[in-house]
Amino acid sequence: MPFKDVLLFLHPTFGVLGLVAAVWVLVEALNASEANQRRIQIASIVVAVMFAATWFLAGWFYTVYYHSGDQALIAKGPAPWAHNFFMETKEHLFFAPLVLAFFLPIVARLKLWLNRPARNMVLVVTALIALQGLAIEGAGAIINWGAKAALSQMVQNTTVPAAQKVTN
């Protein structure tokens, strides 16, 4: 498997792990107590690390391989909006959950079982990370489909005339 495809698979994997860790923090914070405070702090650091890894890996793929590969392909296919809308929105929207992920450990170290505003902040931040993460993962799937649809069209355009020649 080419290295660029490894990057393509790795970046959403870390994104999903970050998203799952955010849901983990959300559920722990809903049941915040002195007993699970340490777990909340650890999980919030996991969220930040996973999003940092996603940023690095996605950035590597996007800035080095995407423009000459998938973007060029999508532009020639039946769904150029897969890039024009979904990729453009996704690439900028990602920075919001990234900042929230970096902020999470700062607020999660407070005593959430005693401090209601801090607990509410953790709930809002983790819910937003999870929802935006899902939207970004969905956008990624549509971008992949855009590239696949372009390839299908190219294959059809090259094989159908040949098939017609054989029939004629």
Added chain:
Amino acid sequence: MATTTTQAAMAQSKAEANAEATAAAFALSASITVVFNVVLAFIKDSYPPLNSFMAALTGHHWRTHGLADVILFLLLGWLFMARGIPSRGLTNGSAATLGASVVVAGAALGLWFLVN
């Protein structure tokens, strides 16, 4: 013994108050950064020289954009923390402000690329 316990409790309470002030400062910083991120995307998208300038800085506009967001978040957070902003500390309003800025900024971003 009782004095030592009281001192320890006071120190712990002060540490918690400092941690809360830090969280409030970075919450405000995150709200501003999320809005800045979208505004920068709009300007970058409609003014190509800025896009080219950002690309020249790090090799790609997206790298510069992300670094600008993270640096702004850290700088503003540190600045607010040093100046004791917001003075009310962490409130339910802080969470509402952050939530609203993320939702509005995200919706504006989607609309921008839908229309343009």
